[in-house]
Amino acid sequence: MPKLITTRTRIADLGKPRVIVIGGGFGGLEVIKGMNGAKAQVVLFDKYNHHTFQPLLYQVATSGLETNTIVAPFRKLFSRQNDFYFRLGEVKNIRPEENFIETSIGGVKYDYLVIATGAVTNFYGLTEVEKHAAYMKNIVDATKLRNKIIRQLEYALLTEEEEVMNSLMDFVIVGGGPTGVELAGALTELKKNVFPKDYKELDMREMDIHLVEASPRLLNGMSEQASQKALDFLNEMGVKVHLNTAVKSYDGYEVNLSSGEKLISRTLIWAAGIKGNPISGFKPDVITRGNRLLVDEFSRVKGYDNIFAIGDVALMEGDEKFPKGHPQMAPPAQQQGRLVAKNIRNLISGSPLKPFRYFDKGSMATVGRNKAVVDMGKIRFQGFFAWYVWMFVHLMAIVGWKNRVFTFFSWMWSYLTYDRSNRLIIGRNEEKFSPEETKPH
Amino acid sequence: MPKLITTRTRIADLGKPRVIVIGGGFGGLEVIKGMNGAKAQVVLFDKYNHHTFQPLLYQVATSGLETNTIVAPFRKLFSRQNDFYFRLGEVKNIRPEENFIETSIGGVKYDYLVIATGAVTNFYGLTEVEKHAAYMKNIVDATKLRNKIIRQLEYALLTEEEEVMNSLMDFVIVGGGPTGVELAGALTELKKNVFPKDYKELDMREMDIHLVEASPRLLNGMSEQASQKALDFLNEMGVKVHLNTAVKSYDGYEVNLSSGEKLISRTLIWAAGIKGNPISGFKPDVITRGNRLLVDEFSRVKGYDNIFAIGDVALMEGDEKFPKGHPQMAPPAQQQGRLVAKNIRNLISGSPLKPFRYFDKGSMATVGRNKAVVDMGKIRFQGFFAWYVWMFVHLMAIVGWKNRVFTFFSWMWSYLTYDRSNRLIIGRNEEKFSPEETKPH
Numbered sequence: 001m002p003k004l005i006t007t008r009t010r011i012a013d014l015g016k017p018r019v020i021v022i023g024g025g026f027g028g029l030e031v032i033k034g035m036n037g038a039k040a041q042v043v044l045f046d047k048y049n050h051h052t053f054q055p056l057l058y059q060v061a062t063s064g065l066e067t068n069t070i071v072a073p074f075r076k077l078f079s080r081q082n083d084f085y086f087r088l089g090e091v092k093n094i095r096p097e098e099n100f101i102e103t104s105i106g107g108v109k110y111d112y113l114v115i116a117t118g119a120v121t122n123f124y125g126l127t128e129v130e131k132h133a134a135y136m137k138n139i140v141d142a143t144k145l146r147n148k149i150i151r152q153l154e155y156a157l158l159t160e161e162e163e164v165m166n167s168l169m170d171f172v173i174v175g176g177g178p179t180g181v182e183l184a185g186a187l188t189e190l191k192k193n194v195f196p197k198d199y200k201e202l203d204m205r206e207m208d209i210h211l212v213e214a215s216p217r218l219l220n221g222m223s224e225q226a227s228q229k230a231l232d233f234l235n236e237m238g239v240k241v242h243l244n245t246a247v248k249s250y251d252g253y254e255v256n257l258s259s260g261e262k263l264i265s266r267t268l269i270w271a272a273g274i275k276g277n278p279i280s281g282f283k284p285d286v287i288t289r290g291n292r293l294l295v296d297e298f299s300r301v302k303g304y305d306n307i308f309a310i311g312d313v314a315l316m317e318g319d320e321k322f323p324k325g326h327p328q329m330a331p332p333a334q335q336q337g338r339l340v341a342k343n344i345r346n347l348i349s350g351s352p353l354k355p356f357r358y359f360d361k362g363s364m365a366t367v368g369r370n371k372a373v374v375d376m377g378k379i380r381f382q383g384f385f386a387w388y389v390w391m392f393v394h395l396m397a398i399v400g401w402k403n404r405v406f407t408f409f410s411w412m413w414s415y416l417t418y419d420r421s422n423r424l425i426i427g428r429n430e431e432k433f434s435p436e437e438t439k440p441h
Numbered sequence: 442m443p444k445l446i447t448t449r450t451r452i453a454d455l456g457k458p459r460v461i462v463i464g465g466g467f468g469g470l471e472v473i474k475g476m477n478g479a480k481a482q483v484v485l486f487d488k489y490n491h492h493t494f495q496p497l498l499y500q501v502a503t504s505g506l507e508t509n510t511i512v513a514p515f516r517k518l519f520s521r522q523n524d525f526y527f528r529l530g531e532v533k534n535i536r537p538e539e540n541f542i543e544t545s546i547g548g549v550k551y552d553y554l555v556i557a558t559g560a561v562t563n564f565y566g567l568t569e570v571e572k573h574a575a576y577m578k579n580i581v582d583a584t585k586l587r588n589k590i591i592r593q594l595e596y597a598l599l600t601e602e603e604e605v606m607n608s609l610m611d612f613v614i615v616g617g618g619p620t621g622v623e624l625a626g627a628l629t630e631l632k633k634n635v636f637p638k639d640y641k642e643l644d645m646r647e648m649d650i651h652l653v654e655a656s657p658r659l660l661n662g663m664s665e666q667a668s669q670k671a672l673d674f675l676n677e678m679g680v681k682v683h684l685n686t687a688v689k690s691y692d693g694y695e696v697n698l699s700s701g702e703k704l705i706s707r708t709l710i711w712a713a714g715i716k717g718n719p720i721s722g723f724k725p726d727v728i729t730r731g732n733r734l735l736v737d738e739f740s741r742v743k744g745y746d747n748i749f750a751i752g753d754v755a756l757m758e759g760d761e762k763f764p765k766g767h768p769q770m771a772p773p774a775q776q777q778g779r780l781v782a783k784n785i786r787n788l789i790s791g792s793p794l795k796p797f798r799y800f801d802k803g804s805m806a807t808v809g810r811n812k813a814v815v816d817m818g819k820i821r822f823q824g825f826f827a828w829y830v831w832m833f834v835h836l837m838a839i840v841g842w843k844n845r846v847f848t849f850f851s852w853m854w855s856y857l858t859y860d861r862s863n864r865l866i867i868g869r870n871e872e873k874f875s876p877e878e879t880k881p882h
Contacts, residue, residue: 198516
């Protein structure tokens with residue numbers, strides 16, 4: 001018997017079908033936009049009052065962009081959409097048999113439900129690593145990581161012991177996907193262009209950036225050509241790339257690698273994987289690999305008529321090209337979001353449902369100034385032009401015109417001045433450091 | 442016997458006189474700039490790694506500006522100044538007899554010391570108010586207040602009980618100085634231009650903004666004419682101004698006023714006063730009214746040869762026009778900072794010290810769009826032109842060109858669109874709300 005919900009969401013009954021969307025990420029936003037003008041009430045539940053542009057979180061963590069340019073408040077985004085309601089709250093449980101959801105601010109009934117709750121960081125059971133690693137799924141995480149990176153350099157000023165200094169000035173990034181590669185590149189640029197001016201007392205040659213990838217190549221989802229070029233770029237920039245290497249343990253200080261090598265660092269950034277973030281209440285057999293919800297070709301959760309799941313949290317069976325599910329990136333989520341909006345309209349009007357067809361737009365990653373790799377079907381290019389394409393595509397994808405303009409100015413400013421945004425430590429020191437100790441307690 | 446300091450600041454000994462500046466506010470920055478090129482080592486200690494432009498904190502709290510536009514990292518500001526050192530740390534105690542300071546990161550000796558630690562919020566002993574009130578002295582405070590304001594509206598959606606609704610939608614600002622007046626104005630503009638679009642489910646006529654001032658007029662430091670016009674502006678905008686009224690108590694819900702009136706609000710913002718924030722270690726008789734350090738006409742702490750205090754934390758005796766000390770605003774701090782840099786240079790070179798002459802540039806406050814009041818000596822004006830002057834002066838005063846450009850764009854954007862910046866709740870809910878209860882627990 002689930003706990004009684006005593007607070008009230010107070011969502012008006014419009015006498016129209018109610019569509020509840022859980023999560024305002026890339027997919028959720030497309031569902032809401034797609035429902036504009038439909039004869040339905042659309043309610044968005046999210047733990048935050050804003051959308052976060054996750055692909056650029058790494059720039060916030062490395063002082064490249066400010067938090068505000070990559071977020072957009074939901075109420076502003078949809079202020080002109082009729083019959084749209086937003087509720088700031090966390091959905092705790094679903095009761096499919098009652099068409100009811102339990103949330104942190106009360107319970108409410110739905111006619112159609114869309115699970116767009118995305119993914120969370122996956123530590124694959126390495127609980128000790130989880131405890132000590134930094135990671136980025138939202139702007140609080142990214143800001144904490146920024147604080148941490150800059151604080152380590154402030155602390156490095158206070159010690160003369162070589163090992164302690166190294167533990168503060170060396171950074172270990174785990175996971176050679178786009179996030180890991182982009183973080184490694186951004187840290188290298190801080191090391192090269194910003195920190196030498198900010199920390200004249202430190203010898204920046206002491207700062208090592210390690211990138212650890214378990215598989216034989218970086219950017220596994222991209223072409224061999226892109227992987228190789230990204231590796232070349234990173235090698236050129238001085239990043240120490242460890243391929244075919246996994247992290248065995250990390251206690252906040254010592255990183256033990258599967259190769260037997262040991263690295264010393266107080267900053268290990270985990271970008272090695274994600275897992276679906278479904279909500280409880282489903283039959284257990286719909287939770288499939290990667291903790292994702294099994295959905296049919298219409299993006300409906302298997303065995304439920306009026307519940308859809310999209311994006312990172314969904315795994316669609318039946319697409320031959322993607323037997324393990326579509327890649328957990330923005331485009332599949334957005335395309336599924338648009339499809340689900342259409343299919344809910346079809347259900348309301350009694351029309352047949354449409355199946356999903358994934359249009360693969362390709363993928364890209366940036367390594368640094370004038371250095372990026374782009375795969376667009378058979379068309380593959382790297383370097384200066386790829387970097388421009390990367391910037392343009394991300395700029396256009398950022399939600400909100402003001403954010404776009406500010407991001408453009410920030411990037412131009414950094415490009416021209418070789419400087420970075422305000423490298424701030426917001427708030428007081430959370431982690432204490434004492435140069436007398438070697439390992440942190 | 443003070444606690445032994447075991448960590449090390451590791452500040453290099455340059456064989457030159459060492460000037461330690463505590464606090465990088467308006468005054469501290471001027472000391473450092475003024476020491477540029479002098480035969481001295483300058484060390485700045487600050488709890489934060491950035492300067493904060495405090496006069497615009499209220500805009501951060503009301504979603505007018507983003508945090509990053511009003512802060513500037515010290516290392517970046519002084520990256521080209523030779524013999525400048527920054528240390529992120531809090532100074533805990535001074536031992537004047539040993540020319541030594543104790544800090545959170547270790548102890549260090551100085552030849553000259555400048556106390557520029559500013560002020561903290563003064564609750565005048567009202568501990569219950571202190572516990573429940575919001576206030577703004579740094580960007581964390583301002584961000585928390587922004588979170589709180591927006592969260593109250595999210596919560597207001599969840600209740601139907603009139604008193605609970607009012608407690609969430611009504612805001613009480615205490616203190617009719619520039620900060621209180623500017624906050625009241627900014628909240629009114631949110632109520633008028635932003636919240637009606639964001640919160641269509643709420644009746645915005647229910648939102649009351651109270652401004653409580655103990656004295657007979659607003660903007661006490663300015664001319665009668667400015668006070669009257671500010672009051673007219675606020676009345677016009679619908680702010681409920683309570684003059685000659687003090688807050689007697691506040692328990693997080695009920696505000697009891699000296700007039701006998703009772704207001705209900707979960708958001709009381711305290712802008713009613715500040716007090717000096719000196720550091721321990723001085724003879725008790727140098728701590729004078731307002732918790733400020735008594736300084737002579739050279740800005741030296743009374744009875745000490747090589748210790749200066751400037752700005753909000755200093756009270757200079759001997760200026761006939763300001764028998765109670767100079768106003769606790771940026772200009773006196775900046776002017777004293779410049780003077781102290783000169784006087785330290787004079788001490789080093791064996792020249793005579795120069796006394797302080799305060800140049801009163803006047804003062805100004807903004808109430809809202811096209812509404813501001815300016816006093817410049819005998820020249821007084823209000824309204825549209827005053828508003829432009831206010832914007833121009835503040836824009837020029839913001840530290841850093843990039844911040845200036847971004848602030849300008851933000852203001853232009855808001856002016857043209859009537860919209861505000863990203864009204865974000867950063868992080869998860871800190872305060873729980875349940876519509877069943879009346880008073881918060």
